[in-house]
Amino acid sequence: MIVIDIHEIHRFEINHRSRELKFMEHARRNPFSGAVTVFHERWLPEKATPAGYAALIDAYALAAPLPRTLSAIGPRHKVYAADGWRLYTPRHEPEASLIGHLTFALRYEGLDLAVLKRLFKATGPEPIQAIVEAAPTGSYARRIWFLYEWLLGAELDLPDATRGNYAPVVDAKLQWDAEGAPSPRHRVRNNLPGTPDFCPMIFRTPAIEAFIARDLAAEARAVLAEVPADLLARTAAFLLLKDSRSSFQIEGENPPQDRIRRWGQIIGEAGRHPIDRAELERLQRIVIGDARFVHLGLRQEGGFIGEHDRTTGAPLPDHVSARHEDLPALIAGLEAFDRDVAPGLDPVLAAAGLAFGFVYIHPFEDGNGRLHRYLIHHVLAARGFNPPGLVFPVSAVILERIEAYRQVLESYSRRLLPHVSWRPTDRGNVEVLNDTGDFYRFFDATPHAEFLFACVAQTIDSDLPAETRFLRVYDGFKSRVSGLIDMPDRTLDLLFRFLHQNDGRLSERARAREFGALTEEETGRIEAIYAQLQKDL
Structure with a gap:
């Protein structure tokens, strides 16, 4: 026997009508x-x-x-x-x-x-x-x-x-x-690729589908399979140094060589330590070096990327960073993404989501850009995407594509900025007045993934083969010229660099100054050696 509760039906009808009225x-x-x-x-x-x-x-x-x-x-x-x-x-x-x-x-x-x-x-x-x-x-x-x-x-x-x-x-x-x-x-x-604290979304596009179908990691291993171990080690060392230098150049900096080498060593260790707040703060200390005028650790005030008005000093932001009050939760979201979600994603997709999410958050007063690019290395290395012992020179490729890089960053910043309410502070900074945390947790990382895939593909298609070929030519050149003329390695290096920079010809200035001791016949034979090596390799 079914018992019908008239009062329950009545309550349901009232609630249903109430919802209808609210919709209307x-x-x-x-x-x-x-x-x-x-x-x-x-x-x-x-x-x-x-x-x-x-x-x-x-x-x-x-x-x-x-x-x-x-x-x-x-x-x-x-x-x-x-x-x-x-x-x-x-x-x-x-x-x-x-x-x-x-x-x-x-x-x-x-x-x-x-x-x-x-x-x-x-x-x-x-x-x-x-x-x-x-x-x-x-x-x-x-x-x-x-x-x-x-x-x-x-x-x-x-x-x-x-x-x-x-x-x-x-x-x-x-x-x-x-x-x-x-x-x-x-x-x-x-099957969301993240947590409520951080979950970038990436659309399927023909470009990304094509890159993933290529299996770029396998292609990189194939490119290097025929490279002798000693040559591969030198290639890796050169690319590491090149990437470190490029990362500073992107920020408009030209630091001393020892600082470039130190940061290169850190990049070489990417992927060995999990990403959390303590690790990010450790890396920031290394990046900054002299911190007398920089606050280390998470920001304790607002932040922005842009310029200041020349007359008033007022901020002119192109991008406003996450509120400092939201930083602990956002960093925890990045940590959970790296630990729990990224291992199940394609490495390049995961690297794009983590690294560009970090740079939009901009958690530190300084050093964000280089740490952002470090995170790309971290994910690729931690997921076994790189060939063993090799770091993809992502920063070097980004430097070559700097305008495209800026456009990718602006693809979200331009849409975000109108929804950030802020006022200038007495110190020329910004104070965010509305709740913006979700705008950094959830963003469309599709352009960023396409850009990063293109950078990785360029490394595999061009940079790795070009660097190994360069070293093969260099080694052959030194061996053959040393059999012709006795000169120190330092002078041989300079001679090779001059030829490389001048399409295989020794300039009139170099002939008259640095290599004035060479005869015309010797100069001709050296240029012929260089040309033959370029042709053979």
């Missing part, structure tokens, strides 16, 4: 937009109706960086992308409601965790509970439920799910995911 009230205050030509200062390719995250950001007035690509429903019957928009056909148009646009976002746009967290704070728990109660076995409803509790660290007033196949939280067709673990309460698989 919100719709009156913040209706979803119709067709527009400009959205938040972004021109659309043609007049269209914002959908997914764009619609939610607009309707709920969410203060969060806009996704790199926004979606809208256009008039055409084909899907196309242009000018930072992806326009869908009228048949893709979602229901003009919270669940309609949330489902559209998860289906077509992947996860933007910063936007979702701001959205859940704006809606409060009741609308999300209503979504789950309306479709308790639906995969989108259960993913939304999980994301609400995971992001906010608060449980909804819902019983554990008992039905429905386990659905992945991250759609692996859209974004790179981690191995994941089941969440029985929601009957989903948590």
Whole structure:
């Protein structure tokens, strides 16, 4: 016999009606937009109706960086992308409601965790509970439920799910995911590539797919397989020194040679120690050296990257760093990512997420840039990506691609800056006035991963072969010229460098000064030796 509790039914109807009224009230205050030509200062390719995250950001007035690509429903019957928009056909148009646009976002746009967290704070728990109660076995409803509790660290007033196949939280067709673990309460698989304290997301793109398909680590080992051990050791030493020098040059510094060598030694040890606050602070002390005018350890005030007004001294930021109050939690998030998540990701993807996340946080007063590039070395070495005993000269490649590097950094900073409220301090610094921690926990690291893959590929395709070839030519040159003329190694080195810098010819100045003792015949034979070696190798 089934007993029907009339009072329980009545309470359910009242609660359900209350939720409907709240939805209607919100719709009156913040209706979803119709067709527009400009959205938040972004021109659309043609007049269209914002959908997914764009619609939610607009309707709920969410203060969060806009996704790199926004979606809208256009008039055409084909899907196309242009000018930072992806326009869908009228048949893709979602229901003009919270669940309609949330489902559209998860289906077509992947996860933007910063936007979702701001959205859940704006809606409060009741609308999300209503979504789950309306479709308790639906995969989108259960993913939304999980994301609400995971992001906010608060449980909804819902019983554990008992039905429905386990659905992945991250759609692996859209974004790179981690191995994941089941969440029985929601009957989903948590394959997010991070934790609530730090979780960068990376979209699948043709460029990244192609790099991963190449298996760059195997290619690097193949390139070096035929290199004799002594030559490989010298190649590794040269590249290490080159990377250390380049890392300082990126920061506009030209330190003494012994300081470059010391930092090179540290880079050579990358991957041996886990990343945590103590390790990062140890590395900062090494990077800074003379700390008389620099505060060591986590910042105790704001921070920014940019210039100062020449007249007033007021800050002119291009990027505002994380609030100093948020730094301990953010560093703990980086630590957990490196320890628990990165081992299950492709090494280059993990390195991009960790290193660029660190540089956006900018936890120290000085030394952040070099530590950011050290973290790339750390992940690649710790995951066994590098050939044994070799460090990829990532900083050297970055120096060659410095404009592309700046553009990658700005790909997020430009979208972040309008959502950071700050005021100048008496010391020419900035004080952040709003809660920005989530903007550093959750960011789209896709451009950063593509850039880092391109740098690693250049190392394998060009730098490693070029350096081993250089040393082979150098060794052959010294051997053959020594058989022709007796001169000290230091003079041989200078002779080779002059020829290398002048396309195999000894300049008139060098002939007249440093090598004035050579006859014309000897000079001709030396140039011929150099040319023949270049041709043979």
